[in-house]
Amino acid sequence: MFVVKPGHGAAARAARAAGFGTETSSTASIATISSRLMHNDAVIDAMREYGEQFLRGAGPTALRALEKLILTPSHKGHERAVAAVVDRLYPVETVQTLNVRHDATPAFRATADVLARIAEVAARLGIDSRGLPPLIDVKPEKSA
Amino acid sequence: MIESNKVYANGRTYEQHSAWLASLEGDEKLIVHVPIGHLFSLAVVAGLKWALITLKMSAEDRLRVLDGIETCVYGPVTHEALAAIEPADEGSREIMQEINKLPIAKRTNAFRDGDVFRLLSKLNPSLLVALRLCA
Numbered sequence: 001m002f003v004v005k006p007g008h009g010a011a012a013r014a015a016r017a018a019g020f021g022t023e024t025s026s027t028a029s030i031a032t033i034s035s036r037l038m039h040n041d042a043v044i045d046a047m048r049e050y051g052e053q054f055l056r057g058a059g060p061t062a063l064r065a066l067e068k069l070i071l072t073p074s075h076k077g078h079e080r081a082v083a084a085v086v087d088r089l090y091p092v093e094t095v096q097t098l099n100v101r102h103d104a105t106p107a108f109r110a111t112a113d114v115l116a117r118i119a120e121v122a123a124r125l126g127i128d129s130r131g132l133p134p135l136i137d138v139k140p141e142k143s144a
Numbered sequence: 145m146i147e148s149n150k151v152y153a154n155g156r157t158y159e160q161h162s163a164w165l166a167s168l169e170g171d172e173k174l175i176v177h178v179p180i181g182h183l184f185s186l187a188v189v190a191g192l193k194w195a196l197i198t199l200k201m202s203a204e205d206r207l208r209v210l211d212g213i214e215t216c217v218y219g220p221v222t223h224e225a226l227a228a229i230e231p232a233d234e235g236s237r238e239i240m241q242e243i244n245k246l247p248i249a250k251r252t253n254a255f256r257d258g259d260v261f262r263l264l265s266k267l268n269p270s271l272l273v274a275l276r277l278c279a
Contacts, residue, residue: 114203114204114207115203117207118203118206118207118210121207121210121211121213121214122196122210124214124223124227125189125193125210125213125214125223125226125227126226126227126228126229127193127196127197127210131197132196132197132206133197133198133199133200133201134200135200135201135202135203135206136200136201136202
C-alpha cells in the first residue's frame with residue numbers, strides 16, 4: 001500500500017504485488033481479495049506499524065524540505081514555513097484559570113432525581129410518598 | 145440419640161414437638177417454617193414504615209430508610225410482601241424496642257423462642273398477610 005501507485009485500485013495493486021491471486025486472476029477477483037485484506041485486522045495492524053515507522057523515518061527529509069522553504073523567500077510556502085518554526089521556538093503563552101468548586105457538604109441535595117427515586121422506591125414498597133411528612137431542609141453549618 | 149422423656153423444644157419432648165409440628169396449619173405452619181430472619185425482617189419493615197410516615201427527616205435519610213427496606217427483599221420475601229405491611233403500632237414498636245436492646249445474635253432468636261412474630265401479628269395483622277405472600 002505504501003509503494004504502489006495511489007488512488008483507485010491501489011489496494012488491488014498492492015494485493016497483486018504481495019502475491020495474492022494468480023497470474024490469471026481477473027481484476028474482479030483481485031478486487032475481492034484486496035477488499036477482504038483491507039478489512040483484515042492483521043493487515044490493518046501491519047499498515048499502522050509500517051506507517052508509524054515511515055513517519056518517524058521521514059523526519060529528517062521533512063526537516064530538510066522545511067529548511068529549503070525557509071531559505072527560499074520567493075517560494076509561496078515560505079511565510080508559513082517561517083511561522084511554523086517561530087511558533088515552535090517561541091510558542092504563544094496563554095494563561096488559563098480553572099476554578100473547580102466541589103460541594104462536599106454533608107447536606108444531601110434534595111434534587112428532583114432524589115425525590116423521584118424516593119417516590120419510585122416508596123411506591124414499590126406500598127408507601128404513598130405524598131402522605132409522608134415534609135422533608136427537613138438540611139443546611140450546612142459554618143465552622144466556628 | 146433423642147430420649148423420649150427429655151425436653152426437646154419449648155418444654156415439649158421430641159414426640160410432643162413432632163406431633164405439634166404435624167398439627168400446625170395455615171398461618172401457624174408458615175410462622176414455624178419460614179426462617180426467623182425473614183420474620184424479623186418483616187417486623188423491622190413495619191417499624192421502618194412507622195418511622196417514614198411519622199418522623200420528619202432529610203431526603204437523604206428517607207432514601208436511606210427506603211433502600212434499607214428494599215434490602216429485605218431476599219429469597220421468599222418479595223416487594224409485594226413488603227408492600228402489604230402496614231406501619232407498626234405503638235405496642236409493636238415497644239416490643240421491637242425491647243428486642244433491639246438484646247445482643248444482635250439474640251434478636252432473631254426471640255422470634256423462634258419467644259413466639260414474638262405471633263404476638264406482633266396479632267397487633268399488626270398485615271404481617272400475616274405479608275407472610276402469606278412470602279410463601
